Amino acid sequence: QVQLQxxxxxxxxxxxTLSLTCTVSGGSISPYYWSWVRxxxxxxxxWVGYVYYSGSTSYNPSLKSRVTISVDTSKSQFSLxxxxxxxxxxxxYYCARLAGGFMDVWGKxxxxxxxx
Amino acid sequence: xxALTQPASVSGSPGQSITISCTGTSSDVGGYNYVSWYQQHxxxxxxxxxxxxxxxxxxxxxxxxxxxxxxxxxxxxxxxQAEDEADYYCSSYTSSSTLxxxxxxxLTVL
Numbered sequence: 001q002v003q004l005q006x007x008x009x010x011x012x013x014x015x016x017t018l019s020l021t022c023t024v025s026g027g028s029i030s031p032y033y034w035s036w037v038r039x040x041x042x043x044x045x046x047w048v049g050y051v052y053y054s055g056s057t058s059y060n061p062s063l064k065s066r067v068t069i070s071v072d073t074s075k076s077q078f079s080l081x082x083x084x085x086x087x088x089x090x091x092x093y094y095c096a097r098l099a100g101g102f103m104d105v106w107g108k109x110x111x112x113x114x115x116x
Numbered sequence: 117x118x119a120l121t122q123p124a125s126v127s128g129s130p131g132q133s134i135t136i137s138c139t140g141t142s143s144d145v146g147g148y149n150y151v152s153w154y155q156q157h158x159x160x161x162x163x164x165x166x167x168x169x170x171x172x173x174x175x176x177x178x179x180x181x182x183x184x185x186x187x188x189x190x191x192x193x194x195x196x197q198a199e200d201e202a203d204y205y206c207s208s209y210t211s212s213s214t215l216x217x218x219x220x221x222x223l224t225v226l
Contacts, residue, residue, distance in 0.1 A: 035215070037162075045154070045162065045205050045217045046217065058212075059214070060214060061117055100150065101215070102152035102167035103207075
């Protein structure tokens with residue numbers, strides 16, 4: 001069955017770029033959409049954005065100016081870049097497969113702390 | 117986009133039924149049958165429980181059901197069990213081709 005694994009630095013300095021990668025195993029990256037969701041400590045889920053296997057994207061309007069999500073089909077990976085990180089970006093970041101309008105497969109999540 | 121509106125908490129006794137509401141607008145819940153529900157236990161990733169308003173993924177108990185009327189979707193859990201105690205989130209596709217979550221509801225099984 002399809003499995004997702006997030007990876008990336010657990011600590012990012014303020015004003016720097018938060019970068020994460022999600023590796024897809026056990027299935028094909030096409031023809032699906034792939035999404036990032038985050039959860040600040042003690043708070044609810046926030047949708048960050050998604051990328052189609054062909055590369056088209058959609059982002060949360062509140063993050064759109066700072067976010068880029070890309071896909072590398074040759075590596076079965078998709079990535080998140082969040083520029084100008086602040087403490088408010090500290091969260092547990094999940095990657096997920098988007099099948100239509102719902103997320104049916106989730107990674108276990110990775111914690112990112114933004115701090116100097 | 118604004119988060120969908122869910123009650124902060126609901127509770128029920130074992131065996132009872134509870135319903136969690138999720139209210140949006142004509143641009144999300146009311147405009148599309150792309151409402152989904154997720155269960156999240158502490159320290160765990162969310163789990164899809166309902167998709168496209170009423171559909172259950174394989175392996176999800178038939179005690180979980182979904183519905184929608186107008187701008188409000190609902191998740192009903194019948195025959196409450198201790199293991200159902202968790203946080204529940206609704207989500208909807210929007211007219212801007214984005215997704216939006218509800219604020220989450222903490223279910224307590226008394």
